[in-house]
Amino acid sequence: MSALGIVWQIARRELRERGRSKAYLVTSAVTAILVVALVLVPRLLDGGTDIFEVGSVGSGNEAIVEAGELLGNANDEPDAEPSISISSIDFADRGSAEAALEAAEIDAILVDGSEAVVESVGGFGESQILSYLQQGAASVELEAIVAEEGDVAADVIEIMTSDPLETTTLSGQDAGDESRGAIAYAGLLLLYGAVLFYGSWILSGVTEEKTNRVVEVLLSSIKPWQLLAGKILGIGILGIGQFAGTILIAITTIQLAGIFDLPSLNALAVVNLIVWFILGFLLFAVMFGAAGSLVSRMEEAQNVAFPMSLTAVAGFFVAIATLSDADGVAAVVGTFIPLTAPFVVPVRAALEAIPGWQYAAALILTISTIIGLVFVAGRIYAGGLLRYGGRVKVREAWRSAAD
Amino acid sequence: MHKRFGDVVALDGCTFGVKRGTMLGFLGPNGAGKTTAMRSIFGLMRPDSGQVTWDGQPIDLEQRRRFGYMPEQRGLYPRMKIHDQLAYLGRLRGMPTKEAVASAHHWLERFGLTDRGIDSLEALSHGNQQRVQLAAALIHDPVLLVLDEPFSGLDPIASETMSDILLEQAAAGKAVVFSSHQLDLVEDLCEEVAIINKGAIVVEGTVRDLKDAAPIRHLELEVDDDPTALLESLDGIRSVKTEGTRHHLVIEAGTDVRGLLARAQDAGRLRHFSYTAPSLSDLFREAVT
DSSP, X not given: OOHHHHHHHHHHHHHHHHHTSHHHHHHHHHHHHHHHHHHHHHHHHHOSOEEEEEEEESSSOHHHHHHHHHHXXXXXXXXXXXXXXXXXXXXXXXXXXXXXXXTTSSSEEEETTTEEEOSOSSSHHHHHHHHHHHHHHHHHHHHHHHOSSSOOHHHHHHHHHSOOSOOOOTTOOOTTXXXXXXXXXXXHHHHHHHHHHHHHHHHHHHHHHHHTTHHHHHXXXXXXXXXXXXXXXXHHHHHHHHHHHHHHHHHHHHHHHTOSOOXXXXXXXXXXXXXXXXXXXXXXXXXHHHHHTTOSSHHXXXXXXXXXHHHHHXXXXXHHHHHHOTTSHHHHHHHHSTTTHHHHHHHHHHTTOSOHHHHHHHHHHHHHHHHHHHHHHHHHHHHHHTOOSSOOOHHHHHHHOOO | OXXXXXXXXXXXXXXXOOOXXXXXXXXXXXXXXXXHHHHHHTTSSOOSBOOOEXXXXXXXXXXXXXXXXXXXXXXXXXXXXXXXXXXXXXXXTXXXXXXXXXXXXXXXXXXXXXXXXXXXXXXXXXXXXXXXXXXHHHTTOOSEEEESSTTTTOOHHHHHHHHHHHHHHHHTTOEEEXXXXXXXXXXHHOSEEEEEEXXXXXXXXXXXXXXXXXXXXXXXXXXXXXXXHHHHTOSOEEEEEEETTEEEEEEETTOOHHHXXXXXXXXXXXXXXXXXXXXXXXXXXXXXX
């Protein structure tokens, strides 16, 4: 069998055994449920129509109520349930209306289109209805001034809810930057989470084989690098699969629930994210694999992985700094350090704030580092795997590695 | 081969060989270098100097895939189904999937574990886990079988199965090497032995030749009368141990035993007389002290 055939055999075992393990199925199900809950819960808490009833005394109140309701629902999605509903109930005189207000049968009273009566100001419900009525009254007034003829209420509302001023910023951002920043931030969070989460799978998977002593049997017929590569490939496919599935579920839930429009993604941005996602995953997976080979017990595995976790955290914070200052010193330095580049470069690229040559240089540097690390980590892995007992020092592992 | 771990010399010019169709007992006190030597066959340890050859050629990974190894520290995946596990190891050693699956079936059947194939390793008893471990070494029908302490921790029944399979493998033309501290068992099974001490082979050859070449013989004697005079007439006695009327003597090889037997029959009624070559245990003790 070819060398890569063996790598695939190992990856396949990893896919089959880990893929149908309870741990994998449970984490997949739990993340899926969590994502749906995270998307839907705020929606459920926020959902439904707020119903207000306004007592009407005298005349001239109906137009205010109608305009207030229109304005309150002006930001709704076209097919969505309205945010608010205001209805008016006629009262013969002010006294009976006030009695109804006191009994909390109604939320406010309008008198002759010129006076609003509420229980008190400052309370949540009262302020809300009062502000709708104020806006409604203002628009009725405005309408009276601008209207010579016909129904221009809709025009007035459109004017009142539009942003008539063109916005310019000193930093040169345009309106699209907000959504690009959101994509960069989401991508960064995903990469950071994936590196640490799936990295720890590789770490514990490697240590487990050493604890079980199954490495001795395996390495009598295959090369250490094949075992490491197969493991990274198998866990990588499972991890990326779980991740992609989670993201797909999130997007589907958002679309179905009609919560908000997803920022439109261009193909280049997606490719950029995927490329750096894979590079970052590989870079850390190789290091986690080497670290896992140094210890014989699971309890020690997290300790030995600490430097890697710290590096990932550092990369994350440099990238966060990059979000607000994409051309800053931290951003540029982070671009040229292969360990932070997978976090920083995709953010700068998403913000369209990285010169082409820097992007290319970071790509070359990171890929070369991964290739170099495969050899270094592969040798540490080979040396570490076959030395049992306490924690093996990196230097010892390096020296004792068989060719 | 030579191998040094820091200040410790693990292998100090260790050289031995095994022929096809032969079973070699690889003996030595703890820490003599047995495991290090066996691991070097599989590239799990890189010697400082020296090499392992097969048919006169230095072995590579491709060749190693045709060898079977049962390490001293047993190890397989505890939560993987044993049938899948065996088939997987077969595939890693280059068997097509169909063949690997058939071979896994074959060995599970051989060990009476056919209906346990879908169980995970950790669900099996200790004895059955050992059987699976042996099957893992045999799954790809290796030309050379190297087993590090295969009999340790086995009950008499399991031990017998192990012996049968090793004999069978040797009879089928495979080269078999195994280490053990159970010298009686090695004496029963092995045609050849190699004894390693402090990293070097101190004795190597067929058990028969080694016994013939040993400088001593054992003599057990029981006569009705006082044997003092009889024993005094014998040259080359190294030691005498007496239990009741039975005398255990260690004498030099080449001592005239026929004469002694004749004189003993003259001296009185001879109840017991045995003349034997030293056991493997004796040879072992001689070699490593």
